[in-house]
Amino acid sequence: MGNKQTIFTAQQLDAYQDCTYFTRKEILRLFNRYRDLAPQLVPLDYTNQPDVKLPYELIGSMPELKDNPFRQRIAEVFSEDGEGNMTLDDFLDMFSVLSEMAPRDLKAYYAFKIYDFNNDDFICKSDLEKTLNKLTRNELTEEEVRMVCEKVIDEADLDNDGRLSLEDFQHMIVRAPDFLRMDWKYFNILYFHLFISLAR
Amino acid sequence: MDGGLQREDPGASYFRESLRLRRRPSRVSNQLNRDSSSDEDEEEDEVDGEDQARELRNTPFSMALKKAVRQAQLMKMPVVSSSNSWKMKRSKILRQLKSSARDVVGYLTLWDKTLQKIGGNFGGGVQSYFLFLRFLVVLNFLSFLLLAAFVIIPSIIFSRVGTSFSNTSETLNLCADCAAECMEYEPNPQGLRMFYSYFLDLLSGTHFMEYTYLFYGYYSNTVLEDRNFSYNIPLAYLLTAVFYLAFCLVCIIARMGTAARVAVVTGGSTVGNYSMIVFCGWDYGCLGDRATKLKQRNVLYRLQVDLEEEALKRRAAARTLKQRVLLYSLRVAMFFVALGLIIAAFVGIFEATNFSQENRQEEGFLSLLLEYLPSIVITAGNFVVPMLCDQIALIERYTPSTTVILALLRAVFLRLMSLAILLITLWQQITCEGDTESQNCKLCLYNHVDYPCWETRLGQEMYKLTLFDFLVSVAVLVLVEFPRRMVVDNWSNKLVQWFGRQQFTVPANVLELVYGQTVVWTGALFCPLLPLISVVKFVLFFYFKKINLFNNCRPALRTFRSTTSTVFFLMVLLIGWCLAAAVVIYSIAEIHPSISCGPFRVSSNIWSIVPSSILNLSEVTQEFLFFIGSQAFAIPLCVLSCVVMCYVIVLAAAYGKSVSLLRKRLKMEGRDKQFLVKQIGELTRKLQIPNSE
Numbered sequence: 001m002g003n004k005q006t007i008f009t010a011q012q013l014d015a016y017q018d019c020t021y022f023t024r025k026e027i028l029r030l031f032n033r034y035r036d037l038a039p040q041l042v043p044l045d046y047t048n049q050p051d052v053k054l055p056y057e058l059i060g061s062m063p064e065l066k067d068n069p070f071r072q073r074i075a076e077v078f079s080e081d082g083e084g085n086m087t088l089d090d091f092l093d094m095f096s097v098l099s100e101m102a103p104r105d106l107k108a109y110y111a112f113k114i115y116d117f118n119n120d121d122f123i124c125k126s127d128l129e130k131t132l133n134k135l136t137r138n139e140l141t142e143e144e145v146r147m148v149c150e151k152v153i154d155e156a157d158l159d160n161d162g163r164l165s166l167e168d169f170q171h172m173i174v175r176a177p178d179f180l181r182m183d184w185k186y187f188n189i190l191y192f193h194l195f196i197s198l199a200r
Numbered sequence: 201m202d203g204g205l206q207r208e209d210p211g212a213s214y215f216r217e218s219l220r221l222r223r224r225p226s227r228v229s230n231q232l233n234r235d236s237s238s239d240e241d242e243e244e245d246e247v248d249g250e251d252q253a254r255e256l257r258n259t260p261f262s263m264a265l266k267k268a269v270r271q272a273q274l275m276k277m278p279v280v281s282s283s284n285s286w287k288m289k290r291s292k293i294l295r296q297l298k299s300s301a302r303d304v305v306g307y308l309t310l311w312d313k314t315l316q317k318i319g320g321n322f323g324g325g326v327q328s329y330f331l332f333l334r335f336l337v338v339l340n341f342l343s344f345l346l347l348a349a350f351v352i353i354p355s356i357i358f359s360r361v362g363t364s365f366s367n368t369s370e371t372l373n374l375c376a377d378c379a380a381e382c383m384e385y386e387p388n389p390q391g392l393r394m395f396y397s398y399f400l401d402l403l404s405g406t407h408f409m410e411y412t413y414l415f416y417g418y419y420s421n422t423v424l425e426d427r428n429f430s431y432n433i434p435l436a437y438l439l440t441a442v443f444y445l446a447f448c449l450v451c452i453i454a455r456m457g458t459a460a461r462v463a464v465v466t467g468g469s470t471v472g473n474y475s476m477i478v479f480c481g482w483d484y485g486c487l488g489d490r491a492t493k494l495k496q497r498n499v500l501y502r503l504q505v506d507l508e509e510e511a512l513k514r515r516a517a518a519r520t521l522k523q524r525v526l527l528y529s530l531r532v533a534m535f536f537v538a539l540g541l542i543i544a545a546f547v548g549i550f551e552a553t554n555f556s557q558e559n560r561q562e563e564g565f566l567s568l569l570l571e572y573l574p575s576i577v578i579t580a581g582n583f584v585v586p587m588l589c590d591q592i593a594l595i596e597r598y599t600p601s602t603t604v605i606l607a608l609l610r611a612v613f614l615r616l617m618s619l620a621i622l623l624i625t626l627w628q629q630i631t632c633e634g635d636t637e638s639q640n641c642k643l644c645l646y647n648h649v650d651y652p653c654w655e656t657r658l659g660q661e662m663y664k665l666t667l668f669d670f671l672v673s674v675a676v677l678v679l680v681e682f683p684r685r686m687v688v689d690n691w692s693n694k695l696v697q698w699f700g701r702q703q704f705t706v707p708a709n710v711l712e713l714v715y716g717q718t719v720v721w722t723g724a725l726f727c728p729l730l731p732l733i734s735v736v737k738f739v740l741f742f743y744f745k746k747i748n749l750f751n752n753c754r755p756a757l758r759t760f761r762s763t764t765s766t767v768f769f770l771m772v773l774l775i776g777w778c779l780a781a782a783v784v785i786y787s788i789a790e791i792h793p794s795i796s797c798g799p800f801r802v803s804s805n806i807w808s809i810v811p812s813s814i815l816n817l818s819e820v821t822q823e824f825l826f827f828i829g830s831q832a833f834a835i836p837l838c839v840l841s842c843v844v845m846c847y848v849i850v851l852a853a854a855y856g857k858s859v860s861l862l863r864k865r866l867k868m869e870g871r872d873k874q875f876l877v878k879q880i881g882e883l884t885r886k887l888q889i890p891n892s893e
Contacts, residue, residue, distance in 0.1 A: 019257060068492065160870050
């Protein structure tokens with residue numbers, strides 16, 4: 001475990017280690033993933049904190065996100081400018097929250113923001129309809145969509161305002177053990193890509 | 201905040217603002233408060249440092265904000281002395297060690313990555329099957345270690361090295377007053393045999409395999425007594441078998457406890473059904489276009505099925521009296537038809553076992569076929585009867601979830617009862633149907649003519665069942681699954697495409713596992729190496745099923761719920777355990793052990809070795825053990841456990857009630873909030889209108 005890397009200063013690495021769930025090696029691997037998306041845009045030296053943002057199109061082409069119907073919302077939620085263009089900080093943050101080590105409450109918070117399409121801190125009926133359509137590729141009929149939305153709001157809305165607040169959402173998530181599968185199990189793909197890039 | 205009068209209620213905006221502020225996690229404010237009061241206690245700082253780092257990660261801020269907060273925290277920390285800085289370094293090193301230890305444990309856990317891949321591609325239900333399989337592998341391996349340590353290895357050692365001990369007395373009691381015919385036991389036939397007969401013997405556990413450590417008959421009742429060391433092999437054999445069953449029970453219950461806790465907390469499967477599917481249905485681990493499309497179709501199917509169940513329920517409630525009477529009478533009739541089918545299967549097994557036992561003398565492949573006849577009939581019954589029951593279920597018209605549960609219960613009943621019928625048939629033949637005056641049983645109190653060593657015969661039957669189970673699975677994989685996949689992929693006939701690739705049906709596979717494990721438990725007393733054989737079998741199962749899953753199966757449209765399913769699997773396993781325990785208890789307590797072989801050849805029943813050993817212990821221990829076995833101890837213990845159970849049940853009911861009360865209170869508070877917000881809005885409007893005039 002040598003200190004031969006010159007991408008980050010020791011303080012930067014410490015800060016990243018404290019703010020995410022990753023070790024040094026994983027942070028460096030993630031940096032390589034980030035750089036692989038656009039090698040000409042991302043410098044190899046981050047010690048003076050360059051201001052580099054990768055556009056959403058590149059982020060959305062990553063294998064983890066490429067086929068996910070919620071990829072645009074995920075990128076928007078984690079990016080600073082809200083448009084999906086991510087700096088390295090945002091990128092690390094996204095992987096950290098979506099990794100296996102993040103606790104359920106944190107994931108619930110971000111899941112709420114992902115499903116809140118109009119960013120008004122509530123999941124209203126239109127948000128639910130968009131979520132459903134993305135989940136089922138628009139293959140439910142209008143009637144079925146309406147019925148399911150009604151049932152969801154019936155089940156989860158506790159303060160009876162016709163839409164789901166963060167508390168309603170968290171209260172419902174608490175009862176779902178399956179919810180912990182909101183993570184990227186193929187995290188070990190990082191290692192695979194590292195070998196590929198070393199071999200080049 | 202431009203909450204102007206013309207856009208929205210200022211009250212509403214105030215309401216939202218206050219909510220947003222409240223929604224900021226209070227952990228951060230706690231931590232900042234702790235920061236400001238940290239100058240009084242320097243000692244707590246390094247603990248705080250670790251807590252702060254952990255808490256910072258858990259906050260839902262953006263990365264820039266987190267780094268700024270961290271900067272602020274670092275600056276607020278007072279100057280540390282050298283001892284404190286060493287403590288901080290130590291805690292940091294400990295943290296790194298913990299994370300690398302976590303990595304190593306994850307690496308060592310059997311098949312961890314494979315299970316994750318299966319869960320990601322095929323869902324939680326299929327993954328729970330493989331988790332169950334892994335649990336069984338570990339359980340059987342530990343059981344084998346137990347048996348090896350206390351029974352097999354001592355037997356091997358004492359048979360090789362026993363004579364070199366000085367002052368040892370090896371008591372190999374032979375039954376002094378038993379008839380000579382009872383002690384005849386010739387497992388190895390003399391004379392030339394065909395070369396292929398060795399292969400047949402391997403498959404049926406006879407002849408050269410019979411008189412080995414594999415079966416009960418080889419172990420002798422040596423009691424080794426050295427100067428300060430004594431080892432009683434029969435006692436060890438019996439107690440190890442009993443302890444092995446108890447150990448398995450404890451493991452199952454412990455695992456069921458953790459699974460049931462999760463299932464209880466999540467309130468069962470019917471509450472919050474739609475919200476669960478919508479918000480938790482998406483697996484962010486799905487990779488690839490095909491997996492994503494399948495997952496989407498899965499979610500669609502689940503929603504449609506739930507909506508359809510709702511529609512069915514509404515239609516059921518609207519049925520007229522005449523329709524209802526007709527339906528219920530139909531259901532009762534179908535129940536009897538299903539019962540009749542199952543009983544027919546049992547009769548078939550009974551007849552097959554009798555036939556197989558009566559005609560054991562043939563040679564060659566015919567003899568192998570006759571040996572395996574009970575297994576063949578059981579497997580055929582377990583294949584045909586559930587198919588017919590599925591057709592019956594179409595007539596019964598229950599809701600889909602009820603149909604699945606009913607089908608499973610019927611299959612479980614069929615499988616385990618087939619095994620019980622086989623064993624009962626064997627026992628009847630061994631004990632001459634309880635008639636000790638019949639010709640075969642008069643001399644030795646068991647049927648010594650057909651079964652010179654009946655425990656070994658039972659062990660052989662269990663061995664054959666295990667082996668046959670494994671061979672059938674492999675044969676199905678090679679002869680059915682792969683060809684089906686090739687036919688479906690290469691032939692675009694409409695009928696074939698409608699048939700489609702097979703799905704991995706979790707319940708049927710789990711029943712197979714439970715059946716195999718019940719056979720192992722039943723046979724372990726008579727075939728001590730059976731847990732080892734089953735470890736090998738289950739490990740090979742894992743790899744074969746995995747290959748089948750990834751190459752031939754498509755993800756099931758109808759997924760099995762993973763939490764309740766774990767509890768269900770373990771409950772079925774527990775039923776299997778009860779059956780095995782009943783078999784073992786009956787064998788230990790009732791039937792006279794063989795006189796010609798085995799460690800219990802001098803006792804009148806297997807259990808009697810325990811009382812005779814207790815008599816060799818000291819007075820105090822004897823009195824203590826007798827006291828525990830007497831009524832004076834057992835009845836208060838029963839009463840106490842009933843009281844504890846009632847207390848726990850009442851406590852659980854009280855918690856459930858308090859949860860529903862809290863939920864009602866939440867609803868009430870929401871309504872109060874709305875009312876107050878409306879009041880605020882009206883009041884501000886009343887106050888502002890005079891102002892603007």
